[in-house]
Amino acid sequence: MKERYNMEDLLRIVALLRDPKDGCAWDKVQTHSSIRKNFIEETYEVADAIDLEDAHLLCEELGDVLLQVALHTQMETEQSRFTFEDVCTGICKKLIYRHPHIFGDVKADNPEQALQNWEALKRQEKHRESVAEDLASVPQAMxxxxxxxxxxxRAASHGMGRSxxxxxxxxxxxxxxxxxxxxxxxxxxxxxxxxxxxxxxxxxxxxxxxxxxxxxxxxxxxxxxxxxxx
CATH class of the missing domain: 1.10.287 (Helix Hairpins)
Incomplete structure (x- = not known):
């Protein structure tokens, strides 16, 4: 047991827990579907910690969410589909692309303009040009x-909202x-x-x-x- 751990340690631990031969009897048989609800529950526990303004609890619950990310990523790594580095690469590229007022020459002098830039770039990136495509992409699990x-x-952003x-x-x-x-x-x-x-x-x-x-x-x-x- 070490005093401090980092993300690389977490990924190694999760890989060991998922090892087909020597791993944990529970962890190694889980699938995306079997722990889907766990991810949702852990996210709500983070929300509770935020509402309670409890920094200690928030730190703990963020760790639980991070574990869910590591587990789902490890499942995909085992199938040679993507790795944690791919996940990090994807989100970093997204952040750079959707913040042209920070990493480019677009201006955004207030939070509302920054959010509008984000949403416009998101629609372009995901090729959601029509109102039907944009609305269909709202997650049904929300x-x-x-x-x-x-x-x-989203309907209002396409000029289809009500007064x-x-x-x-x-x-x-x-x-x-x-x-x-x-x-x-x-x-x-x-x-x-x-x-x-x-x-x-x-x-x-x-x-x-x-x-x-x-x-x-x-x-x-x-x-x-x-x-x-x-």
Whole structure:
């Protein structure tokens, strides 16, 4: 046991754990699919540490995420498809390419302009020129409210977004329909209208710069606090 370790040490340890003959009985039989959920869970634990402003916990949880990266990379290295160096090369090239205001001669005097540059270059890089291609690339595994916000934002960037007035009107309409469906016990209609209502809420939140996912999580915490009080 050493006092300090680095990324090379982690990669060597993971390779040993994955060794077909002498490796760990659990680690060596895992696949991308079998530990997919682990990656998601570890990412949420990082988010919790950030919310708690706990530096010690954040350090630990970032290590767990790094382990997931190392495991998935080792699986691909075993198949001779790519290595950790390839992963590092890819992200470094991406960062340089998408920051022309740092590594080139493009100007970006504020965070919003820098983000617009990033998104424009990302679309070009991935050949997502049409609105259909751009929307289809939003990951389906995203939490639904987060995905709704992303979809409406990308649609708006192509000039296909709704105005605040249009979204507000739709939100009010769907809220009324949802209440009526709930009163009538119309299960199928309740589900359909609730979906539209939540999408409207996420879209309107985006328009007024209020993230729906974060807003709902704050309400979750407030509810938890209220019911846990004596």
């Amino acid at each position: 939490p639904a409210l987060m995905r709704a916000t992303k979809l409406s934002k 605040t007035q249009e979204t507000t009107a739709s939100l009010k309409k769907n809220a009324d329909e949802f209440c009526k469906a709930a009163e009538q016990g119309d299960v199928q209609n309740i589900s359909d209208v609730l979906g539209r209502l939540l999408f409207d809420a996420a879209d309107l939140g985006r328009q007024v710069k209020c993230d729906a996912e974060e807003a709902l999580e704050r309400e979750n915490r407030a509810f938890l606090y209220s019911v846990s009080q004596p």
